[in-house]
Amino acid sequence: MKKELFLAYFSLAGICIIWGTTFLVMRIGVMHFPPFLFAAIRQFSAGTLLCGFIILIRKENFPSLNTLRIQAFRGFLMITCGNGLVSWAEVFVPSGLAAIICSTMPVMVILINLSINRTEMPTWIIGIGVATGLAGIILVFSEFLTDFANPNYRLGIILIFVATLTWAVGSILTKRTSHNSNPFLNAGLQMFFGGLFCLPFSFAFDDLSHVAFSSEVVFALGYLIVFGSITAYSMYAYTLSKLPITIASLYSYVNPLVAVVLGWLVLQEKLNLKIGIAFLITVAGIYLVNYGYYHQKKKQYQSFKA
Numbered sequence: 001m002k003k004e005l006f007l008a009y010f011s012l013a014g015i016c017i018i019w020g021t022t023f024l025v026m027r028i029g030v031m032h033f034p035p036f037l038f039a040a041i042r043q044f045s046a047g048t049l050l051c052g053f054i055i056l057i058r059k060e061n062f063p064s065l066n067t068l069r070i071q072a073f074r075g076f077l078m079i080t081c082g083n084g085l086v087s088w089a090e091v092f093v094p095s096g097l098a099a100i101i102c103s104t105m106p107v108m109v110i111l112i113n114l115s116i117n118r119t120e121m122p123t124w125i126i127g128i129g130v131a132t133g134l135a136g137i138i139l140v141f142s143e144f145l146t147d148f149a150n151p152n153y154r155l156g157i158i159l160i161f162v163a164t165l166t167w168a169v170g171s172i173l174t175k176r177t178s179h180n181s182n183p184f185l186n187a188g189l190q191m192f193f194g195g196l197f198c199l200p201f202s203f204a205f206d207d208l209s210h211v212a213f214s215s216e217v218v219f220a221l222g223y224l225i226v227f228g229s230i231t232a233y234s235m236y237a238y239t240l241s242k243l244p245i246t247i248a249s250l251y252s253y254v255n256p257l258v259a260v261v262l263g264w265l266v267l268q269e270k271l272n273l274k275i276g277i278a279f280l281i282t283v284a285g286i287y288l289v290n291y292g293y294y295h296q297k298k299k300q301y302q303s304f305k306a
Contacts, residue, residue, distance in 0.1 A: 008242035011235035015251040018235075020258025022228040023095040023102075024266055029220030030091050033213075034206035039087040040198035042221055043079050046229030047192025054185045063189065067181070071189035072197075077170035079194020084201060085163040089156035094269040099259030100140055100279060101160045106249040106286055107133055108168035110293045125292030133285025139278035143270060174237070175245045187237035191229055246290050253283055 029038050054060045063071070090098055107130060114122055122130075147153045174186070202208070239248045256279060263269035 004242055008239050011239045014235050015232050016254035018227050018232040020255040022224060023099045023259035024262040025220050025223050026087060027090045027095040028216055030087050033217045034208055035087040035091055036084055036198050036202035036206050039084040040195045040202055042224045043191045043229060044195030046225045047188050047195055050188030050230050051192055060182055060185055071186055072193040074170045074174055075190035075194035076197050077166045079190055080197040082163045082167035084198045085159040089159045092152045093156040094263055096260035096263035096269050098160050099256040102164050103252040103256045105164050105168050105252050107289045108165055109245055109249055110289055123292045123296050126289050129285045129288030129292055132288060133282050136278050136282030136285055143275055175240050183237040183241040184234050187234045
């Protein structure tokens with residue numbers, strides 16, 4: 001058990017760093033390649049490689065039809081929507097800003113859980129946390145007001161919020177029903193189906209008249225397939241299977257910081273004191289929501305034992 005917990009926290013630490021870098025690398029890729037097709041190639045390749053390794057090399061049993069249906073639906077939520085929509089949005093939205101919006105995922109998880117269990121009312125700490133996080137996001141947006149004149153930018157912002165919501169829903173479903181299954185095979189199947197489902201979006205929305213595999217695209221795909229998808233997504237699946245989802249989602253504190261700094265260093269994206277303060281306010285809000293939810297659950301557990 002101690003070894004499993006160590007591996008879970010080690011995986012969480014890995015996610016914190018790796019997924020922070022993927023926002024930058026993904027933006028580099030989609031600036032030179034159709035975004036939904038980029039996401040499709042990335043995730044389908046990663047899913048095929050991971051599933052092939054687990055089934056053919058590790059001799060895991062081939063999943064049942066019911067398992068395939070379940071993982072296909074989760075793949076649609078977390079990969080097709082969660083990753084595909086962000087890929088499209090990052091053509092128009094800076095990678096650091098996309099990461100800050102995605103950092104609200106733990107808040108969405110907790111609000112969804114509270115809405116499902118209607119007997120639980122948000123505590124005042126959770127309410128303050130939500131308001132604080134929202135204030136931080138609004139402060140970030142105030143630095144990009146002129147960009148809102150671009151309809152693609154506005155749509156990109158909306159789609160990132162939608163992607164964050166679908167990722168949160170997929171994470172909740174994965175946490176609740178994956179206790180007796182192989183988390184790595186589940187991750188592979190989700191990437192396989194999620195990448196496959198990106199193809200119709202590519203045919204509908206991508207400009208496929210000029211598809212070229214430049215050095216930037218090849219680098220971005222290679223990095224994201226190996227590290228962003230096979231490595232980090234497998235780590236996330238394992239973390240979800242071993243730790244509470246409120247703990248597993250703590251990577252959202254670190255990812256935006258890594259993404260904002262890298263976006264500024266590599267792509268000269270905007271970074272100033274106001275954005276830094278806004279980021280800290282957003283993270284503080286997320287922390288308060290997690291803190292309030294944790295203590296609410298702790299009190300309920302103690303009451304139940306009594």
